[in-house]
Amino acid sequence: MPASLCGTWDIISNDNLEGYMTAIGISPCLQKIALKLKLKKVIEQQGDKYIIKTVSTMRNYTISFRAGQEFEEFTEGLDNRHVKSLVTWEGIKLVCEQTGEKKDRGWAHWIVEDKLYLDLYCDGEVCKQVFKKKSAKGETN
Incomplete structure (x- = not known):
């Protein structure tokens, strides 16, 4: 069984976000703003339902x-x-394949030791993000 993704996670690294945003069609002006944001992930599980929230000072996004x-x-x-999105477990990775206007689009979340990894991909571009779990006191471990 894969490790639980549940918890609150603070971003510690963000590689190639600009390339990914260009691939999905984000304007250069919004890219400049997005590159300055500190992201947080909040992942919950209710039975067989997952809720993933991406939180920032500019905008929040929730998927269930x-x-x-x-x-x-x-x-x-x-x-x-x-x-159209389909999320499946592939070994330790929670993988989402999205079909629509953009080719080869999706993401994968997984945990190794105490870090949450997220690859976002679209049309040959891959953004690699790493998050560290917050403790119960609100501090990043």
């Missing part, structure tokens, strides 16, 4: 899904596209 069930997703506040 059940692994193995395709669903319609509107990426409001990101690139504002309608996509």
